[in-house]
Amino acid sequence: MHEGVFRALADPTRRRILELLKAGPMTAGEIAAHFPSRQPTISRHLGVLKQAGLVFDERQGQYVIYHLNATVLQSWLQWLWDRWGGDHNT
Amino acid sequence: MHEGVFRALADPTRRRILELLKAGPMTAGEIAAHFPSRQPTISRHLGVLKQAGLVFDERQGQYVIYHLNATVLQSWLQWLWDRWGGDHNT
DNA sequence: TTGAGGTTTAGCAAAAAGGCTATATAATGT
DNA sequence: ACATTATATAGCCTTTTTGCTAAACCTCAA
Numbered sequence: 425m426h427e428g429v430f431r432a433l434a435d436p437t438r439r440r441i442l443e444l445l446k447a448g449p450m451t452a453g454e455i456a457a458h459f460p461s462r463q464p465t466i467s468r469h470l471g472v473l474k475q476a477g478l479v480f481d482e483r484q485g486q487y488v489i490y491h492l493n494a495t496v497l498q499s500w501l502q503w504l505w506d507r508w509g510g511d512h513n514t
Numbered sequence: 515m516h517e518g519v520f521r522a523l524a525d526p527t528r529r530r531i532l533e534l535l536k537a538g539p540m541t542a543g544e545i546a547a548h549f550p551s552r553q554p555t556i557s558r559h560l561g562v563l564k565q566a567g568l569v570f571d572e573r574q575g576q577y578v579i580y581h582l583n584a585t586v587l588q589s590w591l592q593w594l595w596d597r598w599g600g601d602h603n604t
Numbered sequence: 605t606t607g608a609g610g611t612t613t614a615g616c617a618a619a620a621a622g623g624c625t626a627t628a629t630a631a632t633g634t
Numbered sequence: 635a636c637a638t639t640a641t642a643t644a645g646c647c648t649t650t651t652t653g654c655t656a657a658a659c660c661t662c663a664a
Contacts (some may be wrong), residue, residue: 427526430523430524430529431524433520433524434520434521434523434524434621435621435622436517437622439520442598443597446598451640451641452640452641452642453639453640453641456641461622461623461624462623462624462625463640463641463642464623464624464625464626464641464642464643465622465623465624467641467642467643468622468623468642468643469622470641470642471642471643472621483630483631483641485630485631485632485640486630486631486632486639486640486641487631487640487641488640488641488642497598498598498599501594501595501598501599504591504594505591505595507533507536508532508536508587508588508591509588509591524651525651525652527652541610541611542610542611542612543609543610543611546611551652551653551654552653552654552655553610553611553612554611554612554613554653554654554655554656555652555653555654557611557612557613558612558613558652558653559652560611560612561612561613562651573611573660573661575610575660575661575662576609576610576611576660576661576662577610577611577661578610578611578612
């Protein structure tokens, strides 16, 4: 169920992308500008994140805006915690 | 810092190994017996988990007993939650 | 010291992941 | 229709990961 999430998070660049998006939505181009990798490379990372459900995109004119999918991230974290977390009472 | 953990958890077999060890320590052989893969293959997975700090081993005679390292797992989870978790008040 | 059981290491082949360039697609403005 | 900007896809190459077999390494018992 959360397999894609684990795989997606395995890459440091993808984790940094999520960190970026935590601050708010961003176009693909803006995201790419934060990394040394080429635009198509980042585009593919975004694809992996999207397929994992960690982000979603929204086309706005010629731009594609990426959003963090906090819900999926949260539910994954919850699932993790349930399985491996210790005594967090709630 | 937690890079090894992310990489280690990316593989489903390794995650299942951790699940197994949650129930208690186990010898390498016992662990391997739970999987279709060959024993050397599992041995290498154990090596990856060990390097990530997620398990530690203890030789007992000819056996090598693997333990889950709950501490490392916990601190990784904590770190995750601090970064991406929502409003868990504590 | 030899033998057997348990585990790891080496070395290889196949598959997956990541990066790049070139090209395609989408929307915009002229 | 055409050029321009933004993004995605294709195709290629290199590196990493994974699984296997064969061989080495440890420990125990005889």
